[in-house]
Amino acid sequence: GESVGLHLPTLSVQEGDNSIINCAYSNSASDYFIWYKQESGKGPQFIIDIRSNMDKRQGQRVTVLLNKTVKHLSLQIAATQPGDSAVYFCAENMGGGSNYKLTFGKGTLLTVNP
Amino acid sequence: KAGVTQTPRYLIKTRGQQVTLSCSPISGHRSVSWYQQTPGQGLQFLFEYFSETQRNKGNFPGRFSGRQFSNSRSEMNVSTLELGDSALYLCASSFSGPSTDTQYFGPGTRLTVL
Numbered sequence: 001g002e003s004v005g006l007h008l009p010t011l012s013v014q015e016g017d018n019s020i021i022n023c024a025y026s027n028s029a030s031d032y033f034i035w036y037k038q039e040s041g042k043g044p045q046f047i048i049d050i051r052s053n054m055d056k057r058q059g060q061r062v063t064v065l066l067n068k069t070v071k072h073l074s075l076q077i078a079a080t081q082p083g084d085s086a087v088y089f090c091a092e093n094m095g096g097g098s099n100y101k102l103t104f105g106k107g108t109l110l111t112v113n114p
Numbered sequence: 115k116a117g118v119t120q121t122p123r124y125l126i127k128t129r130g131q132q133v134t135l136s137c138s139p140i141s142g143h144r145s146v147s148w149y150q151q152t153p154g155q156g157l158q159f160l161f162e163y164f165s166e167t168q169r170n171k172g173n174f175p176g177r178f179s180g181r182q183f184s185n186s187r188s189e190m191n192v193s194t195l196e197l198g199d200s201a202l203y204l205c206a207s208s209f210s211g212p213s214t215d216t217q218y219f220g221p222g223t224r225l226t227v228l
Contacts, residue, residue, distance in 0.1 A: 032213055043118070043204050043219030044157070089157060093213045100147075100170040100213045104157035 012111045019080045021108045023073040023090035032093035035064060035075045038107070039086045047075070047088075077110075085112045116141065118207050118220035126226045132193040135223045139186050139207030145169075146188040147212055148180060151202040151222070160203075163188050164211060192225075200227045 013019050025033070031052040036044035048059045050066050050073075057064050063076040073090050087107040094101045119138045127133050139146050147170075148160040159172040163182035180190040186207070192199055202224050208217040 036219075041221070043206070043221050046216050046218065049216070091157075100159075100162055100211060101172075102147075102159050102212060106156045 009106070010109045010111070012113060013080050015080060015082060015112055015114050017080055019075075019077040019084070019110060019112075021075045021077075021088050021090075021110065023075075023105050025071045025073060025090075025092045027092065027094050028068070028071065030092040030094050033064070033066060033073050034091045034093075034102075035062075035073075036089045036091065036104075037084075037086045038089065044089060080110075080112050082112045082114055085110055118205055118218050120203075120205050120220040120223050122223060123221065124224045124226075126228065127195050128228050129195055129197060131195050132191060133195060133225060134189055134191045135203055135205075135225075137188045137190075137205030137207075137220060139188070139205075140218055143207035143209050143218075144186055145208045145211045145215075145217070146182055146186060147206045147208075147217060148188070148190050149204040149206065150174070151204055152200075157204070160190065162212065169211075195227045197227050199225065201225060 034049040035047040037047050038044045048062050048064045050057045050064045061078045065074045087109050089104050089107045091102050091104045121136045145164045147162040149157050151157045160174055161180050162170040166182045177193045182188045202222040204219050204222045206217040206219045208215040
């Protein structure tokens with residue numbers, strides 16, 4: 001089966017709290033990882049990505065951590081806002097260069113309570 | 115800059131029919147990828163086109179096909195529709211490829227097969 005999976009299917013947080021969404025992958029050859037956000041009725045929206053030669057990458061209010069030792073990926077959202085409520089997907093690319101084999105996790109539903 | 119557009123947004127077909135979906139990428143983007151999203155299987159990669167050539171392909175039967183035109187617009191076709199083909203079909207574009215550049219998704223076409 002596919003290698004990407006999520007530890008928690010749902011996550012409920014209070015507005016202003018930090019959120020952490022986790023993702024496990026099984027292919028040590030994966031070299032590129034991406035987090036997407038999908039709101040109801042819309043296509044996935046790119047949040048942040050990280051390549052396998054990095055352990056951490058920060059964006060605006062978001063941080064992605066990559067632990068290659070245990071094949072774990074996490075997305076941290078700081079000061080979570082109601083607008084962050086959505087399904088979050090992790091994805092891994094198992095191809096190299098122009099070879100592309102992007103596999104998505106099932107998704108985690110994040111609900112932010114005001 | 116206009117985003118990725120997909121037409122039609124909604125489609126209802128019956129088993130055995132065929133369907134063609136259209137995707138217009140962001141101006142300047144040469145790579146177009148197609149995905150199928152269902153509640154059970156999540157997001158699954160169908161194929162990627164670059165410069166009018168299919169460059170990568172997922173694990174879908176030959177009933178699923180696509181093409182890309184010289185202006186980078188892409189179409190996908192599903193022949194002999196089955197009930198299980200009911201899904202949200204998403205198109206995404208990127209400048210040179212989803213494993214090297216950020217890809218942007220369209221809103222999707224919701225296909226219902228009766």
